[in-house]
Amino acid sequence: MSQPKPTAPRAESPLKSVMSTLGTEVVLFPLIIVVGALITRYLGPTDKGIYTFIILIYGIFVSLIMVGNSGSTHYYLSNKEYTVKEIFGSLLLMTFYFSVIATIAVYTLWYMGWLGKTGAAITHTQIIIVLISIPPTIANLLFMRVFVGTSQFVLKNKTLLTFRFVQLGLLLLFAFVINYRLTGIIIAVMLAKITYLIIQLRFILKHYAVDFSFDRTYLKKAHTYGIQIWLNELIKVSNNRIDQFIIGIFLAPELLGFFSISVVVCELAQKVPSTTLQIFFNQTAKSDDRQRKYLLERLHKLNFWVTFLAGIFLTVAGYWLIVLMYGKAFEFSYTILLYYLPGAVIFMSTRVFLVYFSACGKPLKNTWIHLSGILVGIPAYILLIGKMGVIGAAIGSTLAYFATNITALYLYQKETNGFSLNIYKINKDDWQWVGNKYHQVTSKLKNKLKP
Numbered sequence: 154m155s156q157p158k159p160t161a162p163r164a165e166s167p168l169k170s171v172m173s174t175l176g177t178e179v180v181l182f183p184l185i186i187v188v189g190a191l192i193t194r195y196l197g198p199t200d201k202g203i204y205t206f207i208i209l210i211y212g213i214f215v216s217l218i219m220v221g222n223s224g225s226t227h228y229y230l231s232n233k234e235y236t237v238k239e240i241f242g243s244l245l246l247m248t249f250y251f252s253v254i255a256t257i258a259v260y261t262l263w264y265m266g267w268l269g270k271t272g273a274a275i276t277h278t279q280i281i282i283v284l285i286s287i288p289p290t291i292a293n294l295l296f297m298r299v300f301v302g303t304s305q306f307v308l309k310n311k312t313l314l315t316f317r318f319v320q321l322g323l324l325l326l327f328a329f330v331i332n333y334r335l336t337g338i339i340i341a342v343m344l345a346k347i348t349y350l351i352i353q354l355r356f357i358l359k360h361y362a363v364d365f366s367f368d369r370t371y372l373k374k375a376h377t378y379g380i381q382i383w384l385n386e387l388i389k390v391s392n393n394r395i396d397q398f399i400i401g402i403f404l405a406p407e408l409l410g411f412f413s414i415s416v417v418v419c420e421l422a423q424k425v426p427s428t429t430l431q432i433f434f435n436q437t438a439k440s441d442d443r444q445r446k447y448l449l450e451r452l453h454k455l456n457f458w459v460t461f462l463a464g465i466f467l468t469v470a471g472y473w474l475i476v477l478m479y480g481k482a483f484e485f486s487y488t489i490l491l492y493y494l495p496g497a498v499i500f501m502s503t504r505v506f507l508v509y510f511s512a513c514g515k516p517l518k519n520t521w522i523h524l525s526g527i528l529v530g531i532p533a534y535i536l537l538i539g540k541m542g543v544i545g546a547a548i549g550s551t552l553a554y555f556a557t558n559i560t561a562l563y564l565y566q567k568e569t570n571g572f573s574l575n576i577y578k579i580n581k582d583d584w585q586w587v588g589n590k591y592h593q594v595t596s597k598l599k600n601k602l603k604p
Contacts (some may be wrong), residue, residue, distance in 0.1 A: 181317050182424065188321045190478035192338065193414065195328045198482060199274075200335040202406030205413040206271040207283055207339060209398050210259060211290050218255040221379030222247055223294045224511075228378060230302025235371060237299055237357070242367040243375070244295045252288035260284055269402030271409055282339045289346040296353040299361075308360060312352050320345035382516040395527075396550045399534050400543060408543045414479055415489035415547065418471055419497040422463035427504075445513065446569060453505045453576045464498040489547045496551030499558045506561035510568075518568075522560045529556035 193201050226244065229235045262268050263280045275283075300309035323345050327337035357363065397416065400409045467474070471494075472487040479486070503522065510518040530553030537545025 181314065184321055185317065186478065188324055189417070192324055192328055193479045193483070196335060196338065196410075198407035198410035200406075200410075201413065202401070202408065202410035203271055203274050203335060204338060205397060205409055206268075206401040206406070207275065207279070208342075209394055209401065210268075210283060211286070212394055213398060214255055214259055215251075215287070215290055215294065218258065219247075219251050219291065219294070219379075220376065221381070221383035222251070222375055223298050224382045224516075225375040225378040226295055226298040227302040228382075228514075229371070229375065230299065231304070237303065237361040238364050239368055240371050240375075241299075241357070241361075241363040242365045243371050244292075244299070245365065246367045246372070247375075248288060248292045248295060251291050255287045255291065256284045259287065270404065271401035271406045274406055276336070279336055279339050282336070282343050286339075286343040286346050289343075289350040292350050293346060293353065296350070296357060299357060303361075305360070308356055312349070312356050315352050316345065316349040319348045382511075382519075395530065396534060396546045396553075399538065400546050403538060404543060411483060411486045412489055412543050412546060414475065414483050414486040415493050416497075418467060418475060418486070418490055419494050422460050422467055422494075422498060423501050423504075427501075445509070449505065449509050449565075450575045453502065454579050456505055457502050457577065458579060460498050460501040464494055467494060489543060492544055492547035493550055496554030500554040503554065503558045503561045506565055510564070518564050521564065522557050525560040526553040526557040529553050 196204060226240070229240070230237065260280065263272060263275060266273060268275070297309065297312075300306070300312070320341070323341035324338060327333055327341040331337055333340070397409060397412060400412055468491070471490050472484065475487050475490070476484055507519050507522060510516070510522075530549055533549035533552045534546060537549050539545070541548070
């Protein structure tokens, strides 16, 4: 007789989680960069702008419609108030009704012509493909939070690796074999999202005990908590992508294409530091105040300086990277990058504080941080885009990111009753800590490689 599955697999160690996430990035990073560059060259600036706008529709509208419930899934699983078995049926129900609302909303906005210049370039066939992609997109977000909320980062990364390889293969197939231009690329994204959903469900059903009935109490609590963090998540998404959305509404698609490449290259500076943030959330959520402060100081200083040094590299070598990866047609993206990069670097610092406050159960502080970016960014976009076009959007983004960082530092100072430069100063203990982690990793790898 088979043994019943546990409610969730055993929690992983923080080091194993970080190394799994970092290893996934190391494997995927060159593939995503190479395939992304090939697809961008294939599409050209105009179609790249339309494609970017469609991806923004998934991001902004899904976050709006879900009312913070992906965040509440993460929260209730990470603090162990609920198990996967107790909420799985509720997640399926959420996927259904959020999908219905989102598809109606997106189609209505497109049909009424309220998606601006770039939205008007989306064909009827393409918008239908986008609508089919919305339900798996919502499910992908919820089920990813199942893995993260239960600290199963290795499991999450296995699903992500499989999905990414399928997605990259589909993109290359539709671009260079079927040659169906932009519509083919959108179909490839749709098929990849559906594949990702199948992979996620397979792993969940294999590794977790599940119940397909929905829990009314959980739904009520999830929506209540979701509403509390909804404004925060919406403003967060807006802070990260509202500049591109505004460009898509008011400027020609090719300008959004140029801008999107500058953003992709700038975000390379955040790749390695970002791998630590999800693990930092779970560790902070279960720590006391003293340990939380210690974790934040150490993570912040390391992430900040790694990002800063990466930013210097991109300033020097960014032009040649863009031309090498995307071709001379996108060289204007480097000019945009120079104005956008300072904000992208400083926002890595802000992200550490955002994770800290979220893990401490204080989402309202994050709302204030993101809101400061909106209050600075929106007027800057309105003023500068009209006068300087896409360069103005890049300057507006940098101003918004600096505003969020100043607000985050102020709120952290109030939270801890004092501000310490230790969040920036790397000392001997930090190097020793990095060295210890390095030795732990290498010794584990050596043990695994032993015959």
